[in-house]
Amino acid sequence: MDMQLIKPLLPIIFFSSLFLSLASAQPHPIAGYAYYENGSPAANAIVNVTNLDTGDKITNIIVGQNGYYEFDVGSPGVGWSDGDRINILISGTGEYEGWKGTAVITLNLTAPYQIVPDIYLSYEGVKIRITKPSKGSQISGKTFVIGEVEGEAIIDKVEIKIDEGEWITVQGTKNWSYLLDTKYLDEGNHIIYARAIIKEENTSVVADVTSVQIIVKSTESKDTPSFEAIYLTLILLILTSTKKLRL
Known part of the structure; x- marks a missing residue:
């Protein structure tokens, strides 16, 4: 063509x-x-x-x-x-x-x-666990939060926090613990977070994070009289005693 x-x-x-x-x-x-x-x-x-x-x-x-x-x-x-x-x-x-x-x-x-x-x-190579309390545990008063960190990396520190609170450094690294006082927590569900911190070239790096849900129960017994009940009882006793003395 x-x-x-x-x-x-x-x-x-x-x-x-x-x-x-x-x-x-x-x-x-x-x-x-x-x-x-x-x-x-x-x-x-x-x-x-x-x-x-x-x-x-x-x-x-x-x-x-x-x-x-x-x-x-x-x-x-x-x-x-x-x-x-x-x-x-x-x-x-x-x-x-x-x-x-x-x-x-x-x-x-x-x-x-x-x-x-x-x-x-x-x-890679770092795993943090909360071994106590377990998921769904009901706790009250003072209780230890216990955990461990696996891996060959050198752990600088372990921190925990409750719900959206501040991170707190705990005792120990590979095996760690923290004494939790539930009197500062409302009754009901809460989440405990734990994280492992390592050092890399003078920089803190979060190596792993885990969490567990707990249930906080009140330490007050239903059979324990309230302050108001005790106060009223004392007033009645005083009034009764005063009346008897007048008689």
Whole structure:
């Protein structure tokens, strides 16, 4: 065919091909949430996405304050293939630096999008536990909160807090304890949090966090007379004694 006849048609062929390409382009968003082991969202975490079959990586990743992240592997985009294995590595920031969590999913381009199961971050090699009281225990008066920390890392300190209170440093590290006085707590459900702190390059890092729910019961017995009852009884006794003396 004469090229002179084809040249005028090239722009039409190009834009027709471009239109068909754009029309057939399908984004494929992948999204999920990341949390620390204590349930708090991994806000502004660092997300790395790697195709385990090709070695390619994605850098255009949306990360939110609530632990949400999102990226697109559709076309136009990285153009990965259906069935590729995708590794998602999430790293904590700030006081949670050193915490990591990962998930591997299989790319399914036949679906409009994919949701990654929740990823929970932890500090490698360190695990803190509350051994006493156990979940749902009813406690009253003074009671010891006892726990342990597993792992080879050197623990700088262990801290606990009740509900949304201040963090308090406890006695011990690998094996630790704290004497809790429930008279400062309202009756009902409360949560005890415990966290292990390590030192990395003169920086304090939270290595692990755990929690347990307890129920605080009043130490007052229902059979014990109240102050008002005792006061009224004394008044009656005094009045009775005074009346007898007058007689």
